[in-house]
Amino acid sequence: MKTELIETGALIVRAHKGTPFYEAKWRDGRRRQRKRRLGRAWLEPDPRGGWKRRRGRVCRGYLDERAAYREMARVIAEVEAEQQIAPTKREARFEDAVEAWFAHLEFEVRAKPSTLAGYRNLLAHPRSGERGQRGARIMRAFAGRKLRSITTQDIQRFLAGIDREDVSARTVNIHRQLLHSIFEHARRTDVFALRDNPVAGTRKRPEEGARPIETFEPEELRAIAEAARSSLHRTRPAHGYSEETNAEWQRINEQDAALFIVAACTGLRLGELLALRWSDVDLKAGALTVSRAMSAGEESSTKSRRPRTVPLAEQAATELQGMRERPRFTSHTDHVFCRPDGAPLDRSAVRSRFIRAQEQAGVRVRRFHDLRHTFGSLAIQQFDLVAVKDMMGHSKLTTTERYLHSKPRPDDVAKLTGIFQ
Numbered sequence: 001m002k003t004e005l006i007e008t009g010a011l012i013v014r015a016h017k018g019t020p021f022y023e024a025k026w027r028d029g030r031r032r033q034r035k036r037r038l039g040r041a042w043l044e045p046d047p048r049g050g051w052k053r054r055r056g057r058v059c060r061g062y063l064d065e066r067a068a069y070r071e072m073a074r075v076i077a078e079v080e081a082e083q084q085i086a087p088t089k090r091e092a093r094f095e096d097a098v099e100a101w102f103a104h105l106e107f108e109v110r111a112k113p114s115t116l117a118g119y120r121n122l123l124a125h126p127r128s129g130e131r132g133q134r135g136a137r138i139m140r141a142f143a144g145r146k147l148r149s150i151t152t153q154d155i156q157r158f159l160a161g162i163d164r165e166d167v168s169a170r171t172v173n174i175h176r177q178l179l180h181s182i183f184e185h186a187r188r189t190d191v192f193a194l195r196d197n198p199v200a201g202t203r204k205r206p207e208e209g210a211r212p213i214e215t216f217e218p219e220e221l222r223a224i225a226e227a228a229r230s231s232l233h234r235t236r237p238a239h240g241y242s243e244e245t246n247a248e249w250q251r252i253n254e255q256d257a258a259l260f261i262v263a264a265c266t267g268l269r270l271g272e273l274l275a276l277r278w279s280d281v282d283l284k285a286g287a288l289t290v291s292r293a294m295s296a297g298e299e300s301s302t303k304s305r306r307p308r309t310v311p312l313a314e315q316a317a318t319e320l321q322g323m324r325e326r327p328r329f330t331s332h333t334d335h336v337f338c339r340p341d342g343a344p345l346d347r348s349a350v351r352s353r354f355i356r357a358q359e360q361a362g363v364r365v366r367r368f369h370d371l372r373h374t375f376g377s378l379a380i381q382q383f384d385l386v387a388v389k390d391m392m393g394h395s396k397l398t399t400t401e402r403y404l405h406s407k408p409r410p411d412d413v414a415k416l417t418g419i420f421q
Helices: 065-083 094-109 113-122 137-142 152-163 169-186 218-229 243-266 270-275 314-324 347-361 370-379 385-392 397-406 412-419
Strands: 003-005 010-016 019-027 033-041 043-045 051-053 287-290 293-295 298-300 308-311
Touching: 010 065, 010 298, 019 065, 033 065, 033 094, 094 113, 094 169, 113 169, 113 293, 137 152, 137 169, 152 169, 218 243, 218 347, 243 270, 243 314, 243 347, 243 370, 270 293, 270 347, 308 385, 370 385, 370 397, 385 397
Parallel strands: none
Antiparallel strands: 003 010, 010 019, 019 033, 043 051, 287 308, 293 298
16 A cells, blocks of 8 residues: 655555555544545556556546645545534534544544444435335434434434334344444544433343354365356356356356365455465465455455464365466465456355355355354364464454354263263
């Protein structure tokens, strides 16, 4: 990522699904960090790393560096002008608190893009003509209201309304916690100095316990991979194709099969697999370095924000070795699992193909994430708890302890029998 500093901000190059774009980042008049996407960048990958300017005239819809600086100055001036008419603390409305909270999450907490996307979905405004209670619940109830006018009774009525819908207690609690976080942030003296958090006086709904962990048997994994390798999970039109198209079709099939095996044998999250590059793969040492993940289409750090090394089982190493022999996309900076243009795979497409591969293999359909649970449940049988925690990248040991139920204790029956003798 390249960053150029100017007096009022920084011009940053980011990439979304392989396409670079310029982004402005600066601190506004209230010392709050801001950022805005400016537009697609007239850049291409540099073999030595990073980005370089494309050749030729800049096409319409793209920005070169000079134009990006001009656009950044315009955007900063526009936002600063809006700041001059920002609401006072007493006049602030609910959506002002939401905006301030998002800025806090993005720049102070540095929440993942996928986390921000999930919150934006919950805090979306109702679309024109939209009916019903499920869409944009929060904004439908509180948008336009003065922040200080919202009471605990208002929050209680809102949550009670969700209670009456056919949703889980967890869904109600997610809305409650989200509102609590927004109002708690608004209590800061440098934000809106709200005296009380109206959500604090409401009750959290009792939730059901965690559902049992789903796993795959090794023979099921082999059957799923074979279904993918044989192209049973992808429907292909019945007419002729060129030799190049046929080769690319088979490459994707082989890649899907390898992806499913590597996921089960390493326990990597789907986002970590999609961000994996060949520079992270050490076949001689038999290890993977996990230092990044795809989040809402953007490359980010891992969930724990710490890199880790995962041992590479022979089954996974064999799959990766086969992929290393493909004619394209094998340089250090290339993604291991990629689309025909070299960009990272689409998360939803991978999940859909995994479901179809299971159906064609004749096994019970489970989630892609259950491949990670499979790794954890099998690894705990041979490794201690701390080792499994480190391999899976868990922040807390309590998360890893879920897999202890899979660790066999053959003497339990004899012990229990002895108690009743």
